[in-house]
Amino acid sequence: MGDRFQAIVDVQASAQEAGTLAADVRSWLIASGVVSAERTDCVLSADLGYPSGPGADAVVGLSGWSVPWQGGLDITIGRTVFDAGQGDPMAVTCPHCSATIDLLDEDFELSDEAWEPFREVVHGWGEGRDVIVPCPACGRPVEPTFWKWADDYFVFAHLGFMFWNWPPLRPEFVAEFTRHLADHRTVLLEGKL
Template sequence: MVVTEGVLVGDWFQTIVDVQVTSEDAGALATEVRDWLSSAGVVSSERTDCVLGSDLGHPPGPRADEVVDASGWSDPWQTLWTNGMDITTGRTVFDGGQGEPTAVACPHCAAEIELVDEAFELDDKAWAPFQDVVHGWSEGRDVILPCPTCSHPVEPTAWKWADGYFAFGRLGFTFWNWPPLRPGFVDEFTRRLRGHRTVLIAGKL
């Protein structure tokens, strides 16, 4: 749990997802980036019971504070039980946890498709084709939809989800209960991922 200015707000996470890495390269790249984070002191090389969803993760290292903006966060955040980094490899739908996807945009024409109604409930008609995209990725299928505005076919990993709610990839690094990651750190992370396109998801359980 995280306490922000005395208010209990629950477990939250930030995930940096590589949406371009191939299945063949994901494992080696995960090791490469993990070793960089460890050598830089951002995370510990040891693995402990410090994450959700996996048995073991990497706890914060001695320089973790340098890559986050902890203003307004309870101090020290590193003493929380759930405070580690988890690495996920393999075809995965990464999502923002609570809430619903509200909109998605075409990467070619930038047209935005609203997925919720005025009550912020999923619009079944609008959501149906994108639900197939999400489930397809989980099942090992690439569901390619034409954009309803420009008709250009869009690969599953190319759609741009509002607020970064979804990302489809084969490699993700999840930081549990860390303060917001600094933009410069995210930029360097992307460079270490060989310049692949990345998506930063922030969510809460």
């Protein structure tokens, strides 16, 4: 069955402002009852997280979910590669020329040749390095955070909110969440482990 997650990732938060934004959003979520203030063992990505609170049902779609349900929130601050969990990245698109590079071969396996330059981009970001590679189509160099991954398989950021085993977050909640992140551009990443 596995564990599912939804991550609201702030792709514009700088390393310097991520902590302040996280604290502001955490306070808002606790005050509105979406999560409880006392941290427990309720997430997979950290030792402790914030369990869903009494107001959580108001921000999710419960169709098909047994009630009551229980989930947790992990707030990740710091340079992180957020990914979709299972499977492999299928493709990546250049922000300059819009060329899409397929990363899977005819057997739907990760192609070593196509994946090789991007492996360093992903691992480099996680290790604190900005690996800049040229687009295979147009040759222009691309910053790690500018590549567009199919289905947002990878998101590089300094701030993310991982909702573990929650029903689908309502779009209006995600929009309000974004407003609390200074209207930064966010990505809603969904995955399963």
